[in-house]
Amino acid sequence: xxxxxxxxxxxxxxxxxxxxxxxxxxxxxxxxxxxxxxxxxxxxxxxxxxxxxxxxxxxxxxxxxxxxxxxxxxxxxxxxxxxxxxxxxxxxxxxxxxxxxxxxxxxxxxxxxxxxxxxxxxxxxxxxxxxxxxxxxxxxxxxxxxxxxxxxxxxxxxxxxxxxxxxxxxxxxxxxxxxxxxxxxxxxxxxxxxxxxxxxxxxxxxxxxxxxxxxxxxxxxxxxxxxxxxxxxxxxxxxxxxxxxxxxxxxxxxxxxxxxxxxxxxxxxxxxxxxxxxxxxxxxxxxxxxxxxxxxxxxxxxxxxxxxxxxxxxxxxxxxxxxxxxxxxxxxxxxxxxxxxxxxxxxxxxxxxxxxxxxxxxxxxxxxxxxxxxxxxxxxxxxxxxxxx
Amino acid sequence: xxxxxxxxxxxxxxxxxxxxxxxxxxxxxxxxxxxxxxxxxxxxxxxxxxxxxxxxxxxxxxxxxxxxxxxxxxxxxxxxxxxxxxxxxxxxxxxxxxxxxxxxxxxxxxxxxxxxxxxxxxxxxxxxxxxxxxxxxxxxxxxxxxxxxxxxxxxxxxxxxxxxxxxxxxxxxxxxxxxxxxxxxxxxxxxxxxxxxxxxxxxxxxxxxxxxxxxxxxxxxxxxxxxxxxxxxxxxxxxxxxxxxxxxxxxxxxxxxxxxxxxxxxxxxxxxxxxxxxxxxxxxxxxxxxxxxxxxxxxxxxxxxxxxxxxxxxxxxxxxxxxxxxxxxxxxxxxxxxxxxxxxxxxxxxxxxxxxxxxxxxxxxxxxxxxxxxxxxxxxxxxxxxxxxxxxxxxxxxxxxxxxxxxxxxxxxxxxxxxxxxxxxxxxxxx
Numbered sequence: 001x002x003x004x005x006x007x008x009x010x011x012x013x014x015x016x017x018x019x020x021x022x023x024x025x026x027x028x029x030x031x032x033x034x035x036x037x038x039x040x041x042x043x044x045x046x047x048x049x050x051x052x053x054x055x056x057x058x059x060x061x062x063x064x065x066x067x068x069x070x071x072x073x074x075x076x077x078x079x080x081x082x083x084x085x086x087x088x089x090x091x092x093x094x095x096x097x098x099x100x101x102x103x104x105x106x107x108x109x110x111x112x113x114x115x116x117x118x119x120x121x122x123x124x125x126x127x128x129x130x131x132x133x134x135x136x137x138x139x140x141x142x143x144x145x146x147x148x149x150x151x152x153x154x155x156x157x158x159x160x161x162x163x164x165x166x167x168x169x170x171x172x173x174x175x176x177x178x179x180x181x182x183x184x185x186x187x188x189x190x191x192x193x194x195x196x197x198x199x200x201x202x203x204x205x206x207x208x209x210x211x212x213x214x215x216x217x218x219x220x221x222x223x224x225x226x227x228x229x230x231x232x233x234x235x236x237x238x239x240x241x242x243x244x245x246x247x248x249x250x251x252x253x254x255x256x257x258x259x260x261x262x263x264x265x266x267x268x269x270x271x272x273x274x275x276x277x278x279x280x281x282x283x284x285x286x287x288x289x290x291x292x293x294x295x296x297x298x299x300x301x302x303x304x305x306x307x308x309x310x311x312x313x314x315x316x317x318x319x320x321x322x323x324x325x326x327x328x329x330x331x332x333x334x335x336x337x338x339x340x341x342x343x344x345x346x347x348x349x350x351x352x353x354x355x356x357x358x359x360x361x362x363x364x365x366x367x368x369x370x371x372x373x374x375x376x377x378x379x380x381x382x383x384x385x386x387x388x389x
Numbered sequence: 390x391x392x393x394x395x396x397x398x399x400x401x402x403x404x405x406x407x408x409x410x411x412x413x414x415x416x417x418x419x420x421x422x423x424x425x426x427x428x429x430x431x432x433x434x435x436x437x438x439x440x441x442x443x444x445x446x447x448x449x450x451x452x453x454x455x456x457x458x459x460x461x462x463x464x465x466x467x468x469x470x471x472x473x474x475x476x477x478x479x480x481x482x483x484x485x486x487x488x489x490x491x492x493x494x495x496x497x498x499x500x501x502x503x504x505x506x507x508x509x510x511x512x513x514x515x516x517x518x519x520x521x522x523x524x525x526x527x528x529x530x531x532x533x534x535x536x537x538x539x540x541x542x543x544x545x546x547x548x549x550x551x552x553x554x555x556x557x558x559x560x561x562x563x564x565x566x567x568x569x570x571x572x573x574x575x576x577x578x579x580x581x582x583x584x585x586x587x588x589x590x591x592x593x594x595x596x597x598x599x600x601x602x603x604x605x606x607x608x609x610x611x612x613x614x615x616x617x618x619x620x621x622x623x624x625x626x627x628x629x630x631x632x633x634x635x636x637x638x639x640x641x642x643x644x645x646x647x648x649x650x651x652x653x654x655x656x657x658x659x660x661x662x663x664x665x666x667x668x669x670x671x672x673x674x675x676x677x678x679x680x681x682x683x684x685x686x687x688x689x690x691x692x693x694x695x696x697x698x699x700x701x702x703x704x705x706x707x708x709x710x711x712x713x714x715x716x717x718x719x720x721x722x723x724x725x726x727x728x729x730x731x732x733x734x735x736x737x738x739x740x741x742x743x744x745x746x747x748x749x750x751x752x753x754x755x756x757x758x759x760x761x762x763x764x765x766x767x768x769x770x771x772x773x774x775x776x777x778x779x780x781x782x783x784x785x786x787x788x789x790x791x792x793x794x795x796x797x798x799x800x801x802x803x804x805x806x807x808x809x810x811x812x813x814x815x816x817x818x819x820x
Contacts, residue, residue, distance in 0.1 A: 013645065014644040017642075017648065018644050105425065107425035109436070118802060122801035123797045123798050127758065134786040330663065331762070341660075341662060355666075362666075367655065
């Protein structure tokens with residue numbers, strides 16, 4: 001019999017599984033078609049070209065309510081990427097600091113940091129987002145408090161205004177020749193890498209140690225500042241200023257963006273801190289001692305022996321935390337930040353009633369990001385894999 | 390030594406010095422403080438900064454707690470009583486206690502039912518969580534889901550009873566055919582379950598009033614109860630599915646493997662909120678026309694699918710961590726696939742996976758708050774919606790959110806501490 005003969009058994013099972021799968025999909029598909037027909041709907045992506053008819057208050061590209069749903073989705077994509085990028089950056093900084101401090105030899109700091117980690121890891125991120133939003137609105141002054149001669153609130157350094165509505169900060173205005181300054185800056189950054197490579201090569205080939213810290217700093221700042229002043233200061237700042245009841249000019253980050261950003265950062269940072277701690281603990285004490293007995297100095301021990309080994313342990317979970325943060329950024333809808341879930345999965349879906357299409361596209365977007373990040377992670381994992389004989 | 394040098398040196402001590410206590414700075418509390426709080430200038434700065442932060446938090450929170458008011462019926466009344474002092478209006482918690490726990494449409498005269506279900510949940514969990522508890526308590530654990538369904542949703546007891554009878558029949562059929570082969574046993578068990586539930590399903594329809602509690606509709610569930618229901622149900626359902634998916638992904642049969650891989654990677658690649666959107670607006674399209682599956686069930690389906698994918702990955706890690714020799718040893722004993730998995734591989738692999746599974750469970754429990762976004766009124770939904778929007782309590786942020794943080798922290802922290810304890814209990818190596 002097919003099921004008892006080991007030669008054919010696996011084919012039997014696979015055939016049955018495939019058959020069941022096809023039947024299940026067929027059943028679901030026919031239900032879908034019947035339901036769509038009953039509701040007088042069809043699957044179509046025409047709605048993407050139609051005018052969206054709603055406004056988005058935080059956007060990176062030009063968009064008006066006359067723009068199409070497609071453009072609204074694009075604004076959402078960029079907003080998702082914006083908050084994910086900012087969040088990853090801040091979460092890494094906080095996470096590394098907290099993770100290192102958890103291993104500090106100061107008892108009080110250690111306790112404080114473990115309290116931070118436990119509290120933030122064990123409470124849903126949605127609650128943190130909502131709390132920070134509520135605190136934001138309740139604690140920070142409103143733009144009207146900045147008015148008058150004896151105003152209740154004042155701008156920081158005359159350039160930054162922290163209000164309950166959001167943060168206002170100066171925006172750079174690029175004049176003629178600004179492109180040149182930026183090009184010089186980019187070139188100096190490339191120059192630093194070249195210089196570091198040269199220093200490394202000189203160390204390995206000729207055994208000559210070249211100091212890198214101060215020269216790098218000089219390469220970074222001197223040419224750019226020189227060109228900036230030679231060209232007559234082509235980049236100026238547009239300061240936000242109070243006009244009527246609100247600030248005008250500068251860059252405006254809405255409170256929803258900021259609270260989402262902060263909440264995702266401090267929540268993810270608690271997880272990153274644990275990864276960093278585990279990574280550092282994974283490098284045994286013997287490695288430090290071995291390096292010291294070779295005569296390396298503490299900074300070189302850190303850079304050449306500890307960090308390369310610790311990073312191998314830290315980076316894979318770190319990247320999956322970035323992925324989690326990106327996926328959690330879809331909670332933006334709870335505070336009204338218009339990311340992709342808010343535009344395509346929120347207002348567009350409700351206005352057009354195209355639930356299946358909108359959610360399909362939404363999932364496709366997140367899936368693409370996840371698969372791309374996993375691919376990068378696999379490449380990295382292969383490159384740092386211990387080369388065994 | 391002293392003999393040889395006795396003539397060459399001027400003085401040789403021939404008695405011991407009396408023992409001295411160590412210097413004050415090198416012993417006891419002072420030594421500890423010096424070493425742990427004030428070692429070096431950087432360390433001292435850290436200590437001072439930490440002390441300042443702690444002082445700020447305590448000095449801000451203490452009067453707020455100490456002046457807390459517990460027995461007013463609105464925010465205005467509470468502010469009046471505080472009279473400008475710093476203080477918390479905890480009265481929102483006492484006044485809305487039932488809403489926070491049960492939601493705002495659950496019938497008040499039936500509050501005892503979920504409460505009883507919760508108490509019984511603890512009893513049912515004891516034999517699962519505590520390996521030393523008497524084993525026959527597991528019988529109650531097996532009955533519990535049906536009992537809890539009856540208590541929370543109400544209706545006639547016959548419906549859960551029939552399902553229970555169906556599962557019991559399936560179990561006996563499985564036992565009968567297991568000797569032939571595991572697959573035959575599973576098939577027979579499945580068939581028996583379906584047949585008994587199908588046939589038995591006609592009985593409750595004929596006798597809707599036997600042992601009936603007042604029926605509660607799913608959309609009336611809410612508050613922290615909803616989080617608990619979703620968390621418990623989805624975690625317990627996702628474990629078996631997760632194990633199956635993990636085994637499928639490890640399988641040598643390409644079609645089965647690829648089905649599992651695609652499912653797991655798809656679910657793990659999308660945020661839970663999109664799956665909840667699916668449950669909310671799309672899933673209904675895939676059910677037969679005219680059927681009306683309620684939202685809680687749809688949400689349970691999607692969250693379970695979500696959790697199974699994550700649990701599958703954790704268990705796959707456990708399976709991969711087992712030494713190859715265990716698989717070979719099982720084969721050389723002449724065990725077939727089902728036997729070797731059940732007797733040799735899975736017990737060890739699951740033990741390795743405990744920390745990961747608990748992480749997923751904690752994450753899942755936290756994620757149940759996401760249902761607030763598809764306008765279900767769980768704890769977060771209740772606070773965000775009916776309570777903060779009410780005229781009496783508009784503006785009581787700290788007390789309500791503090792309560793939510795407190796509740797979730799207690800539950801999640803307890804679970805993770807429990808998993809660490811269990812890991813130590815189950816550790817059989819490196820003694």
